[in-house]
Amino acid sequence: MNAPLHARTRLADGISVANATVTYRNGHTALRDASFQIPTGTITALVGVNGSGKSTLFKAIMGFVRVSRGEITILGQPVEKALKQNLVAYVPQSEDVDWNFPVLVEDVVMMGRYGHMNFMRIASARDHAAVDKALERVGMSAMRKRQIGELSGGQRKRVFLARALAQDGRVILLDEPFTGVDVQTEGAIIELLRGLRDEGRVMLVSTHNLGSVPEFCDRAVLLNRTVLAYGPTRETFTRANLEKTFGGVLRHVVLDPAAGGGGTIDILSDDESPLLAQAESAEAQR
Numbered sequence: 001m002n003a004p005l006h007a008r009t010r011l012a013d014g015i016s017v018a019n020a021t022v023t024y025r026n027g028h029t030a031l032r033d034a035s036f037q038i039p040t041g042t043i044t045a046l047v048g049v050n051g052s053g054k055s056t057l058f059k060a061i062m063g064f065v066r067v068s069r070g071e072i073t074i075l076g077q078p079v080e081k082a083l084k085q086n087l088v089a090y091v092p093q094s095e096d097v098d099w100n101f102p103v104l105v106e107d108v109v110m111m112g113r114y115g116h117m118n119f120m121r122i123a124s125a126r127d128h129a130a131v132d133k134a135l136e137r138v139g140m141s142a143m144r145k146r147q148i149g150e151l152s153g154g155q156r157k158r159v160f161l162a163r164a165l166a167q168d169g170r171v172i173l174l175d176e177p178f179t180g181v182d183v184q185t186e187g188a189i190i191e192l193l194r195g196l197r198d199e200g201r202v203m204l205v206s207t208h209n210l211g212s213v214p215e216f217c218d219r220a221v222l223l224n225r226t227v228l229a230y231g232p233t234r235e236t237f238t239r240a241n242l243e244k245t246f247g248g249v250l251r252h253v254v255l256d257p258a259a260g261g262g263g264t265i266d267i268l269s270d271d272e273s274p275l276l277a278q279a280e281s282a283e284a285q286r
C-alpha cells in the first residue's frame with residue numbers, strides 16, 4: 001500500500017532542473033543552461049514571452065523531449081522513473097486539444113487513470129471512484145456525460161484539471177490554465193490549486209496573467225530561453241526582472257496620480273491581467 005502523500009514527498013525535492021539544454025531536431029536551441037529548484041507544497045509561476053521556452057520546459061519535464069545537456073529530477077528521481085510512477089500530470093493548453101474528437105467528459109477524466117491500470121485498461125472500482133471524486137472536486141459531475149466539444153472554455157479547463165486529479169500526480173504542470181476563462185472560473189481554479197498545494201503537491205503554472213501571480217504563486221521562474229530569475233515571488237517578481245524577461249513586449253503604463261488622487265499606480269502588462277506595481281514601489285520606498 002502507498003504511504004500518505006505528505007510522507008512520500010516530504011523528504012524528496014520537488015522539481016530540480018540543473019543546466020538543462022534542449023535542442024530540437026532542426027538545430028534550434030529552445031532552452032540553454034536552464035537551472036531552478038522548486039520545493040514540494042508550492043505553486044510556481046512560469047512566465048516569459050511567446051517562444052521563450054515554457055512549453056519546451058514542460059515537454060522536457062514530461063520526457064517528451066530529451067535534454068541534450070544537464071539534468072532534470074522530479075521528487076529526487078530522473079524523469080523516466082518519475083513518469084513510470086505517474087508522478088507527473090499535465091493540463092494542456094486548449095489549443096493542443098482536438099475538441100472535435102468524440103469523447104465524453106468522464107472518459108477524458110478516466111484517461112488520467114490509464115497509468116494505474118494494466119495493459120487491458122479495464123477500470124477498477126478504485127479507478128471509477130477516483131474519476132467521480134475528481135469530477136466532483138472541479139464541479140463537473142453533472143456534465144460527465146457531455147461531449148467535450150460541447151463545453152465552454154472554462155468547463156474544458158476543469159475537465160483536464162479533473163484528469164490530472166484522477167491521475168493523482170504529485171507534480172502538476174498547467175499550461176496557461178487561465179486563457180479564455182472568466183474571472184469566476186479563474187478564482188475556482190486558483191482555490192483548487194491552493195488545496196493541492198496544501199496536500200504537498202508541486203505545481204508549475206505557465207501564465208501570461210502577471211496580475212494573478214503574486215496572488216496565488218509562492219514562487220516564480222522567469223524564462224527567456226534560459227532562466228533569468230527564480231525564487232520566492234516577492235523577491236523574483238520585481239519590475240527590473242519583469243522588464244528583463246519581457247523586454248519591449250511588456251507594456252508599462254503609469255496612471256496619472258492627479259486623476260486618481262491616490263498616488264502613482266504602475267501597471268506592468270503582458271496583455272492579459274496586468275500587474276499593479278503600487279505595493280512593490282511603496283514597499284521599496286520604506
Ligand SMILES: Nc1ncnc2c1ncn2[C@@H]1O[C@H](COP(=O)(O)OP(=O)(O)OP(=O)(O)O)[C@@H](O)[C@H]1O
Pocket residue numbers: 024025026028029030048049050051052053054055056057
Ligand atoms: N518541435 C520543434 N522543433 C523546432 N523548434 C521548436 C519546436 N517546438 C518549439 N520550437 C521553437 O522553440 C522555441 C520555444 O518554443 P516554446 O513552444 O517552448 O515557447 P513558449 O514559451 O511555450 O511559447 P508560447 O508562450 O507561445 O506558448 C520557439 O522558437 C519555437 O519556435
